[in-house]
Amino acid sequence: MHPAFSVIFFTTASGAGYGLLTVAGVLAVLGLLPQNVWFALACSFTALALITAGLLSSTFHLGHPERAWRAFSQWRTSWLSREGVLALITYIPALGFAVAWAFPQTHVPLAALGALVAVFSMLTVFTTAMIYRSLKPIHAWHNKWVVPCYIVLSLMTGSVILLALSAGLGVTVKFLAAACGVLLAAGLTVKWLYWSFIDETAGPATPASATGLAATGPDVQVRSVEWPHTEANYVMKEMGFAIARKHAGRLRNIAIWLGFLVPAVLIETTILLPQLFSGLLAVPAAMVMAAGVVVERWLFFAEAKHAVTLYYGAQKA
Amino acid sequence: MTSLPAKTEKKLGLVIDLDTCVGCQACVTNCKQWNTGGHMAPLTDLNAYAAEADGVWFNRVHTYEVTGSTACGASPARNSSSRTMHFPRSCLHCEKPDCVTVCPTGASYKRESDGIVLVNEDKCIGCKLCSWACPYGAREFDVFEGVMKKCTLCVDRIYNENLAEEDRVPACVLTCPTSARHFGDLGDPNSNVSKLVAARGGVDLMPEMGYAPTNKYLPPRARKDTAPAAMPAPELAPAPGGFLGWVDKLLSR
Numbered sequence A: 001m002h003p004a005f006s007v008i009f010f011t012t013a014s015g016a017g018y019g020l021l022t023v024a025g026v027l028a029v030l031g032l033l034p035q036n037v038w039f040a041l042a043c044s045f046t047a048l049a050l051i052t053a054g055l056l057s058s059t060f061h062l063g064h065p066e067r068a069w070r071a072f073s074q075w076r077t078s079w080l081s082r083e084g085v086l087a088l089i090t091y092i093p094a095l096g097f098a099v100a101w102a103f104p105q106t107h108v109p110l111a112a113l114g115a116l117v118a119v120f121s122m123l124t125v126f127t128t129a130m131i132y133r134s135l136k137p138i139h140a141w142h143n144k145w146v147v148p149c150y151i152v153l154s155l156m157t158g159s160v161i162l163l164a165l166s167a168g169l170g171v172t173v174k175f176l177a178a179a180c181g182v183l184l185a186a187g188l189t190v191k192w193l194y195w196s197f198i199d200e201t202a203g204p205a206t207p208a209s210a211t212g213l214a215a216t217g218p219d220v221q222v223r224s225v226e227w228p229h230t231e232a233n234y235v236m237k238e239m240g241f242a243i244a245r246k247h248a249g250r251l252r253n254i255a256i257w258l259g260f261l262v263p264a265v266l267i268e269t270t271i272l273l274p275q276l277f278s279g280l281l282a283v284p285a286a287m288v289m290a291a292g293v294v295v296e297r298w299l300f301f302a303e304a305k306h307a308v309t310l311y312y313g314a315q316k317a
Numbered sequence B: 001m002t003s004l005p006a007k008t009e010k011k012l013g014l015v016i017d018l019d020t021c022v023g024c025q026a027c028v029t030n031c032k033q034w035n036t037g038g039h040m041a042p043l044t045d046l047n048a049y050a051a052e053a054d055g056v057w058f059n060r061v062h063t064y065e066v067t068g069s070t071a072c073g074a075s076p077a078r079n080s081s082s083r084t085m086h087f088p089r090s091c092l093h094c095e096k097p098d099c100v101t102v103c104p105t106g107a108s109y110k111r112e113s114d115g116i117v118l119v120n121e122d123k124c125i126g127c128k129l130c131s132w133a134c135p136y137g138a139r140e141f142d143v144f145e146g147v148m149k150k151c152t153l154c155v156d157r158i159y160n161e162n163l164a165e166e167d168r169v170p171a172c173v174l175t176c177p178t179s180a181r182h183f184g185d186l187g188d189p190n191s192n193v194s195k196l197v198a199a200r201g202g203v204d205l206m207p208e209m210g211y212a213p214t215n216k217y218l219p220p221r222a223r224k225d226t227a228p229a230a231m232p233a234p235e236l237a238p239a240p241g242g243f244l245g246w247v248d249k250l251l252s253r
Ligand code: SF4
Pocket: B090, B091, B092, B093, B094, B097, B098, B099, B100, B117, B133, B134, B135, B136, B137, B138, B139, B150, B211
């Protein structure tokens, strides 16, 4: 599938924003969220900025962005529509949570709003994942690992950014560095399982079933000898994007190191260091992770093969 | 609404005979000709006369080499042979099309009356998700107009009272020189198309995707192995009279 930058940015940025809100919300429920007005404002602003920038960027690849409001209408059947609706609703608890956290004198119930914002944020990330998970023609997306990958990576990126903000502002959040380590390990695990799954399996369709001939005998072989068109058409440009296996392997290694291993080492080192130095490590850890996760998301698109490629000579998809 | 109708009154669709299609691209051309002025008009072309030409088409005809099929020859001796198969590909107006249900705006819909799957261009935001959801590559995005386009089953021909009754069929069906394309109600077991599907063992494309396509394809018929190996031309009979008869007589001496 063609890796459109707007969608890569949207899924990574908004995923991190919702993850940040969720982790902060859960910490509030657990009573571990430090009460500091600047920290609260910085976290809420960062989360909402990531989410909003992501949502706006996702409208850039539309043919008619001015009609985007129509996308809220079909939540009965469409995961994309559900995501739009949930993303919009989540602003309400997110803003309430920001106020409750930054300004305790308002007596807005922090723990309740924390729970609410965590639930709605995760529901939104779930709907994002389901947009891909529900597409049957794309085996690399229509499988059980896609939802866990989106959820865990959202929590992981959100918690690392929260840690970077706390370290940068000199605020200590108990257990957060350890939680980041656990989430980075979990992220690498689900991503690893996802990659092994897409390497070892293929979608159910074949060139013989795509042309209907599989029904006529078990040993039918169908080989494309001529395309209907001499130049790439929309279908090939959008759905026929193929990345060489060699490059995919290299990029996976880059994603693994930058997205998971390097940040994990940097963050776990902060536990051993005095408070003063932890900012020096947590902030670069977040930046390296961001680069790694963008590579990971680029691969999520670039490695996904669409069943329509079977009509154009692919033997499996 | 992107919810699918529980049942459609008719199931209008195409039956395409892969045995007789010769890959002439006439259906492709007439489809473009009609539809660039029809319901989904225009079918924009970009760089039409230059390198990297691109454009919207509803119908694409592939060519494949098929081996191992009984259609390649009934006897084991000929099983190893292959045959060329031309394969027109267009929207199958599926009964359970995810291209409709994934649409966030309601622009994509399936008609309850006849099962035709259409796009309302005024509602489409051009998110392209429906084209991702179609396993058959039947939807093509119009970059110029910013909306998704697809086969309409010539909805503006088949009910068009300005056309002579025999012309009220999709443009591709009307134009096919080998009559490889048939149009009708596949929901009615007594329709000509349903009988044809039953008689020829019509098949679905990618049944494993679960989209329940309405359009059916008729696989190539088994090749006959009874054809004689050599077919000598008949000898010329001597002409009975006249000048040639005289020449024949002269030469036969
Ligand atoms: S062929 Fe594709 S575009 Fe047509 S109805 Fe089926 S899924 Fe939708």
